[in-house]
Amino acid sequence: MDWATATPAISAAFLASLVEVVEAFTIILAVATLRGWRPALAGTFAALGLLALVVIILGPLLDRVPLHLLQLVVGILLLLFGLGWLRKAVLRAAGVIPLHDEEAIFRREQAELGQQADIGARSQDWIAGIAAFKAVLLEGLEVVFIVIAVGAGRGLLWPAAGGALAAVVVVLSIGALIHKPLAKVPENTLKFGVGVMLSAFGVFWTGEGLGISWPGADLSLLWFAGAFLATGLISVGLVRARTPEADA
Amino acid sequence: MSILKQVISDLVGMFLKDARLTASILVLVAGVAFLIRNAGLTPLTGGWLLLGGSLALLVISVLRASGRD
Numbered sequence: 001m002d003w004a005t006a007t008p009a010i011s012a013a014f015l016a017s018l019v020e021v022v023e024a025f026t027i028i029l030a031v032a033t034l035r036g037w038r039p040a041l042a043g044t045f046a047a048l049g050l051l052a053l054v055v056i057i058l059g060p061l062l063d064r065v066p067l068h069l070l071q072l073v074v075g076i077l078l079l080l081f082g083l084g085w086l087r088k089a090v091l092r093a094a095g096v097i098p099l100h101d102e103e104a105i106f107r108r109e110q111a112e113l114g115q116q117a118d119i120g121a122r123s124q125d126w127i128a129g130i131a132a133f134k135a136v137l138l139e140g141l142e143v144v145f146i147v148i149a150v151g152a153g154r155g156l157l158w159p160a161a162g163g164a165l166a167a168v169v170v171v172l173s174i175g176a177l178i179h180k181p182l183a184k185v186p187e188n189t190l191k192f193g194v195g196v197m198l199s200a201f202g203v204f205w206t207g208e209g210l211g212i213s214w215p216g217a218d219l220s221l222l223w224f225a226g227a228f229l230a231t232g233l234i235s236v237g238l239v240r241a242r243t244p245e246a247d248a
Numbered sequence: 249m250s251i252l253k254q255v256i257s258d259l260v261g262m263f264l265k266d267a268r269l270t271a272s273i274l275v276l277v278a279g280v281a282f283l284i285r286n287a288g289l290t291p292l293t294g295g296w297l298l299l300g301g302s303l304a305l306l307v308i309s310v311l312r313a314s315g316r317d
Binding site: 091202 | 251255258259262263264265269273274277280281284291292298299302305310313314315
């Protein structure tokens, strides 16, 4: 494995998964503190099983897609996904939309689950389990896409999956220790960084899919990331200048 | 059924957070592909156009959203 090629893919998968796992963990913890760990873990493992099935079914299909077509499709999807993340992170950094608040999401999820108090305990466990299932499935699908997107074009699926797994281990270890939503994770900074990396990968793969040989090959990813980072930061400044009340 | 609906809507939402940004990116990629294949643009120039266009779309989309909100 060439580390110059693998490092951007592994770090993008790790950082993106960190954000997604933190969000899923908040819901799992809300379910566990309200209804116990049994429904929380049942929902979590059911979703992980379904995600594993998706990977097992999709994985071999990827090998059948011609490389240029795969790079083009993945590149366009990464551009759509990455620029979407970066746009939102810029708007959050500039104060136009509120920051993601894990504590608030935790309280809201608990309040929603608490509203079901008039039904039986078994039904409440089911609803709680389904809440955990949905959270893990929805965030997990994003992780699966990111791992495939950053890894498939260069045969780096396993290293990228390793990056994602490392994020799961980090979040669950910290979560198990502090037993609270990971509200202190600088989520928007991470999302900003991930948006930058995914957008850079998007331009890179779309270009490769169109038959473009980038100067410096994989190293051009760094230049692209630098360009997206600089443009993102300039955009934050432009928006703040336009809407001074956003700083207040 | 509601879980399936939510999964599908979440999957679509992953790529279509902002309809105008999505449409603009698709038009940009299609335009660059057309110019490379049919108008004699060198692939590398097409690549820089793709990068510059993506950066411009980001700024435009952010400024539009900040003006709207």
